[in-house]
Amino acid sequence: MTTTETAPAPGVHDPDLLLQVEGVGKTFPGVKALEDMRFDLRKGEVLGLVGENGAGKSTLMKLLTGIYTRETGDFWLDGEPLSVHTPKEAQEAGLSIIHQELNLVPHLSVAENIWLGREPVSAGFFTRPGEQVRATRELLDRLQMSLNPKALVSTLSVAQQQMVEIAKALSFESTKVLIMDEPTAALNDAEVDQLHELIRRFITPSTGVVYISHRMAELKRIADRITVIRDGHYIDTMPMAETSLDDVISKMVGRAINTEARPENVRTDRPVVLQVSNLSTKTLLKDVSFEVYRGEILGFAGLMGAGRTEVARAVVGADPIDSGEIVLNGNTVTIHTPARAAELGIGYLSEDRKRLGLMLPLPVSHNIAISSMSAKFANGFFVRDKAIRQAAEDSRTLLSIKTPSVNQLVKYLSGGNQQKAIIARWLVKDCDILIFDEPTRGIDVGAKEEIYQLLNKLAGEGKTIIMISSELPEVLRMSHRVIVMADGRITGVLSAAEATQEAIMTLATHRTDAITTQKAEN
Amino acid sequence: MSTDSNVTTAAKGVRRGGLREKLQQLMALLGLLIIFAAFSFASPTYFPTYSNVISILYSAVVIGLLALGATLVIITGGIDLSVGTGMTLSAVMAATFIVTWGLPVWLGILCTLLFGAFLGLVNGTNVAILGLPPFIATLAMMLVAQGLALVISKAIPIYFDPVAHSSYLWLSNGELIPSTGFPNAVVVLVLAALVAFVLLNKTLLGRYDISIGSNEEATALSGINTKKWTMIIYSVAGVFTALGAIMISARLGSAQPATGAGYELQAIAAVVIGGTSLSGGKGTIVGTIIGALIISVINNGLQIMSMPQQWQNVILGLVILVVVFIDQLRSKRAATT
Ligand SMILES: Nc1ncnc2c1ncn2[C@@H]1O[C@H](COP(=O)(O)OP(=O)(O)OP(=O)(O)O)[C@@H](O)[C@H]1O
């Protein structure tokens, strides 16, 4: 283990440091999540915190904010010992956190969520909804977020929900330390820039930000220093300006990885597997038409609210469609439920793993097997537990899902490992067409690369993959063709050769005149 | 990728997890034994006798059968308020089939079970297809069933003929094992519990049941036809209700159209005492049976101590509070370690 001079010396509680963490340990049944963990946050800086899935990042932040109780170790805030036992105490002490998992109440509005627990009241009892909406509008204007304060959270996309979480965290006046646990996992570049702008405005000589992310390029842009942890241990802290990303990655993973590959050949000479024509919904989609070929990875790019998730949900029958036709392998089909879609060999992985993906209180094995339960893991009506366990074990090895056992409840896995479990669900299911909505959300760089390779292999075997992603490098890295959407319409189709960050962003911001809508040539 | 080096002793945590569930059942069993011991102490001559134990088991049968079906429904995150009056209506139908229409006993029983499935299917359809909240859908069914039972029977009890329908009455009161005083009804409960256990733990129905209760939307997006399975689960619960109807009418020798309301609460109480979560996704058959026994022991014990009926309900209410509170306390502690 290396230690540079920027690492805190034990026992010294520098009042110039905003936050100091020392010797922190935490054990869960079967897992030593953290051991002798330390880091420090200087005043006025953004500290990047990186580590593989399950390294202990979220656990550390939950200890800091009073959600878990630590077994060993000490915290100092502004040179004073910090001891918080509940999230509320942490908030009062000046620690504000945006959790990795979205924690909004779905059937409450944006405004109600932001002020939950501190609603403006009159006579100490009666809520003042008008005042609440006004304050929210003021806050959102200040943060330059275009959200409707009265919109129900259940109607928002994951990216929009993330924005609400950010607004909520920034609405506390007394916040000194802002902790962000993968705030950008569902955001695209423009939104990330917007967030970074907010962070820069938040930073003063007496505040600081801890920024957890798996997106390395982003850390380069926003972080002043970067702390690497691995398997619950402190590894190193480095000034960002003098550190190469490869260096960070190899410290994190323990080896170098190659992230350069691009999709190989075109696939448009193959048979069309799925053709969608003039798909429209009451809510957003207008005349969406596209086709996808056997063995193709088709990327879907666009800004928040462009309608990519809506297309996926409409195709698999999760949402009703107003008009449009779906032709599968030459046959017109009607799909009213995801169950029907699955029967036809179409699987959909949702972007919202907590609300629409996981059965949190159930074991990892169940979460992996659920889609294939009747097709693969049953003798008639009876379930074959052994086969389930075997398949889950195989997935665990294949995707390096970090868990003490496949019988572990999935809610106890780290965010990235939960995501791997849902990916495993669809890999086990063996669909012909996989629609993956933000499949690598929260997955670390090393694992991401392995998942890319897996998807490439599947496509090579003739599976068709539709990949919705807000991460442009991912779209460029993976897609044989890229469809760009804006405002519920398709604004362009780009071949791998045409697809560049600029071309996609131009189409995503709807300036269709700049690049004419064109289909990839044969 | 990761080296898993901080995942210590792989199986330990999980074995502990499994143990926790077992522990919960042990606690329920322990509770049952403690209550039993307390009554034995209070009334040593009348309570802990062979014949009284049999009578405790006997009176656990109907609650137990209803609770088995209710367990499956509650695991989906739903509730079934119609099991009590649904049982009454099914009993009236059994008597109508066998006494009024003169169907052979076996056919009458089959029709009654199908009728129960039909009631459940109506509930399931209202919940899954019309999207009504289970509480409302089954509350409506509770009223409808109560009304129909009175209409069909013209509010008069229908009596089985002790000779012509002796095989029907034998189902509950007969003794498969002669001169033990051990009624068939208890055997029926044990068999039904076995069936429910297999359904919940070994079949697709059980897996989908738990999955729907944990996260219905995610289960649907996984490609499971959650509507179909919800309807099936309510229908199966209806079959258990009908079985309860057969056992109670065989025991009484008649279908009593004016009784039955109140049983649904006892059944739900048994389920909850047994550790099944009302928010769905979690529950055990063994727990439910223990829950039914606890209720039966309390009813029986208080009767023996000549406690007035009204007080029995007060005590039962308190027991539910204590048991559920302890259970929540434990799971909360488990969540924040
Ligand atoms: N409540 C819990 N019970 C049991 N194990 C837990 C619990 N919370 C976390 N763990 C385990 O502790 C380890 C660290 O988890 P943590 O969530 O801190 O990882 P992370 O660094 O945030 O990963 P990711 O990048 O995937 O979000 C993991 O192995 C995880 O399985």
Ligand SMILES: [Mg+2]
């Ligand atoms: Mg995390």
